[in-house]
Structure formats: C-alpha cells, structure tokens
Amino acid sequence: MKKIGLAITVIALWVSVSCKQKKYTEVVEVPLPSKEQKVTLGEPDDVKATEGAFEVVQLPFKYDALQPHIDAFTMELHYSNHYLSYTNKLNELLAGTDLESLPITDLLKKQDRTNEELRNALGGYYNHSLYFELLTPKSQGKPSDTLATAITKDFGSFDNFKSQFIDAANKQTGSGWTWLIVDRSGTLQITSTPNHDNPLMPGVTIAGTPILGIDVWEHAYFVEYQYKRKKYIENFFKCINWEKVAEKFEEAIVK
DSSP states (O other), X not given: OOOOOXXXXXXXXXXXXXXXXXXXXXXXXOOOOOTTOXXXXXXXXXXXXXXXXXXXXXXXXXXXXXXXXXXXXXXXXXXXXXXXXXXXXXXXXXXXXXXXXXXXXXXXXXXXXXXXXXXXXXXXXXXXXXXXXXXXXXXXXXXXXXXXXXXXXXXXXXXXXXXXXXXXXHXXXXXXXEEEEEOTTSOEEEEEEETTOOTXXXXXXSOOEEEEEEEOSGGGTHHHHTTOHHHHHHHHTTXXXXXXXXXXXXXXXXX
16 A cells, blocks of 8 residues: 555554543644645455465545545545454454354454453454445445335434434434444343444343444544544435344344
8 A cells, every 4th residue: 555645644643542542531632634645556356365364355445535524544444453453453363263253243242351452353353344344435325125124123214223323323422332232132232432432242231233333433433523522423424324233133133
C-alpha cells in the first residue's frame, strides 16, 4: 500500500492512540486534512494479513466508493490499519496452538475473558469483518422479504428499528459497537457492547448472533464527522448491504 504523507500518518497515530481505553481524558490538537486536499490512496486488494488462520474480508469496492457518507481516508485507515492490525495480532496469538483450527464464532463463545489480549484481538477481528462485509456503495435502503417482516414484528416498523438503533449507537459511552442481533429465542434485538466485545462472547448483557454492527470507535468517523457521531450513524444506513444482512439473518434463525 502506498504511503499517504506525513500529516496523515500523524493523524492516524493520534486516532489510534485516542481510541485506546485510558484512565484520563486528553485533548490533542491535530490538523485534519481538508476535503480539497488530495491524498494518494492504496488499493483494498493490496491489504493482506500475515500468515495465519484468518484473512481480512476483501472489499469489493474502492476506498472512495462510500463517499460522501464515509470518506476515503477513513476507509483506508480503518481497513488497512485498524482491521489489518487486529487480524495480524489474532493470527500471532493463535499460531502454533490448538485454537487456530477453530472457527471464529467458536473462539468467541469459548474465550477466556481474563485473557484481555486475545479477547481484544478476537473481537477486533470478528467485529470489523462483519462491519466491512456489510458495507456497500449500492445500498437497497431498507430490508425486504423475511428480514423486513421480522423487523416489523419485533420493532413495529423499519423506521422504529432505525430510530432505536441510531439512538443506541449514539448513546454508547466511549468506544464500542452497536448491534442488531438474533437472540436465543429467535427475536431481533438491539444491543451495545464496549470496546471490541460482541454478543457472542460470554458475560455480555444480551447474548445472540450479530447480523448487523456499527463501529462507534473514533477511528470509524472522526476525520469526517469529528464530534458529530450521530450524523455518521445516520449516514451508515445509506451504506448497508441489506441483502447480506438478510443472509446473516437466515443463517442465524436456522441454527
């Protein structure tokens, strides 16, 4: 992947550091690139994990394909930096162990919550894989067929679901994720988790199978939206591949 300049490298470092959990709050002034500033973007196809059991989900579109909803720089930083780092770390931690042959969902369900390094890598990999798999520049706008019926049954309407999802994601304290899940009874629910936890892990408030997730860590939106997190969440709905979400739903309800 091509380098994109010293100023942007500084921003990437700041965003990465600012997203880590810490015991104090620090405000750092860092110049952001203007929308007119040209940067050299790499290619998603060039992003490859180091040798190991898990690979990154390949993007079927360019980094700038989701503009203006998600800017190209954020997409490249998020995909080729954050996501790739979690993938490589997970492969490193599992290398040479009996765990590397297990599916990611089994690893999440059985993982030791006291092993924070592995827990963070597992969640960082799984959560980002789902996030990037469900993005598209050609969103259908809303679900149809079986998923649409289920959303209407469990939330009253798609608009009610969308409003509740946006509200839950916007209210997430600090870094974390908000999910649409199929719970153990087959009901759709909205839930949020801190850091890189997810509803497949033991000990979460609401357990279930995620079929849609939004990353509300600062690295997912801050360059374009800064403190307007809700605007990012609203625009996320313009990039959802509802056909893929429906596939996840069908898989979840037959388990």
